[in-house]
Amino acid sequence: MSLVFRNLLKKVGSGAHTHQDLTRAEAAMALKLMLEQTATPAQIGAFLIAHRIKRPTAAEMAGMLDTYQELGPKVAAIESASPVMILSQPYDGRDRTFPLSPLTALVLASAGIPVLQHGGDRMPTKEGVPLIDLWRALGVDWSRVPLEQVSICLAKAHLGFVYLPRHFPAAQGLVPYREQIGKRPPIATLELIWNPYQGASHLVAGFVHPPTETIIRDALYLHGVQEFTTVKGLEGSCDLPRERTAIIGLGRHQPEPWQRLRLHPQDYGMNSSNIPWTTLSEAGEAMQQVLTGEPHPLTASVLWNSGFYLWQGGKAATLTEGMALSQDLLCSGTVRQHCQRLQAVVEQL
Template sequence: MSIAFRELLKKVGSGTHTHKDLTREEAADATRMMLLGEATPAQIGAFMIAHRIKRPTGAELAGMLDIYVEMGPKLTYGGESKYTPVVFGIPYDGRSRTAPLGIITALILSAAGIPVILHGGDRTPTKYGISLTEIWHGLGVDWTNLSLEQVQKVFDATGVGFVYTPRLFPLANGLVTYRDQIGKRPPFATLELIWHPYAGEAHLISGFVHPPTEKNIIEALSMRGTPKTFTTVKGLEGSCDLPRDRTAIIGIVRPDMPFERLLLSHNDYGFSNYNVPLNSPEELFDDIHSVLAQKDLELSQSALWNAGFYLWHLGVSEDMNAGLKAAKALIDQGLVGAKLAEIIKAI
């Protein structure tokens, strides 16, 4: 048993009226002890549920992120691009109701010249929704056996990288099992949305569900001062996917500029209020292949809605309408399908 960890656990687990928030340094110490197994399983499980009940602060998330950045894997980018690499923070416990668009978006952005990094593992509690790893598999891409050096080579060659955490960050992946045992998402689930496995300045895009989560994300990243530019998206099931059944709520933080709130309505750009459901993995894989083969499906409309925004937001296109046209052109010209084939060949 770790006496030092027990003292930190006592602070967050002392009850509604007597608990105390951890400092950034204390949160970093607690995270390091959990990752290294210096805290016992009983202590780790108790900390996770107590921290969830107390609710994390921005300073605590900043300290936790300090350790993830310090101890986790990092990619660089050795390819040629005039755009800042983008890291998408997508919930590790996946999707269960709506069709995920993250990989299609990554392929479109990469086809437009923007380097993109995704990260995640296998199906994760408590939701056990379809994971990015599984979707990549369904498209013929297997990242799971690659070393960090091999992922780096693929990223340099194609502009797309995927950090498979069970292999490349096993210390963090070792904490996943506690989620099933406590039956709730711990604050580490928020941490994964803002972890950026990139050694350099990247544009981080984080999904969120609840406004307090967005507030903590902004506080944590602002406190760390890196990345300097980041975006929050109240997306489908906490992802970075813009919804079509409601106004998209987006937060933008840029250096030396005030926080910007952007509201986007699908109606203003001719899209229906329909989110494509996730019926089965096999149907999803077929539909993604059909989108890349220039077939007009509902999933194609969702892909355009998302990619059009990101092409505008990340500086490829001058406005939203131009972004939508650019996304459609990339798909229609076969460049997005070619990007997937390029990744498969590189691996």
């Protein structure tokens, strides 16, 4: 048993009226003791559920991010005219709406914007489809790529992926606790703002509840991150919705450090229902249809989503131009060819 960890546990788990928030340094220490398994399983499970009940603060999240940056894998910087875009998604996946970010990442990469993603296998508590399975459906198995080769893939094909079980086994060691406590712990929010890339980047983090966005924003500011985007996306991802207004936060440098952007799909002819999730095999067929230019309802959602990120990535002056560029890249076969190039690079690595 760790006496140091027990004292940290007592602070967050003392009840609604007597609990105390951890300092940034204490939160960093707590997560480090959990990742290194210095804390006992009983202590780890108790902390994760108590911290969820208490609700994390921005300072605590910043401290946990300190530990991820200290102990986690680091993808070496590449030479690139555009910052690497970090497209996040909750690690426990999606089970209601079709995930768009793999196709979005391919569109961005084919336009010259490097994209880095990270995640693991199917994970409690949602057990939804993870990014790694969607990429496999596209013919790309990121689980086989060693960490030192991820930056090479990022340089050659403008795409990379950090796979938790292989590249960050200490974090993978905390996954069973999610199933045992039956709830998402605060580290699920931490994963949305973790950036394993060492060079210039632009983080995009999805969220569901406004308080989570506030924690994300303030934790990133505590880390000195000024350029980032938050999206009230589909199931907490960075995929823009089509059945409602897209609510977006833009973290920018001074003099306007925080801006709110609301995009109405109907203003762009994009208002419709979101594409529902069915099965992985059907998803693979749908994604291939989009890449080959065959008519499919998924295409419009990809144009809406990738058009926004082409705009934010500086490849288009407006959202409308971003969607037009996305359509050109898909219709010309450029994105499909880039996917084939990615498959070849990963296979070589």
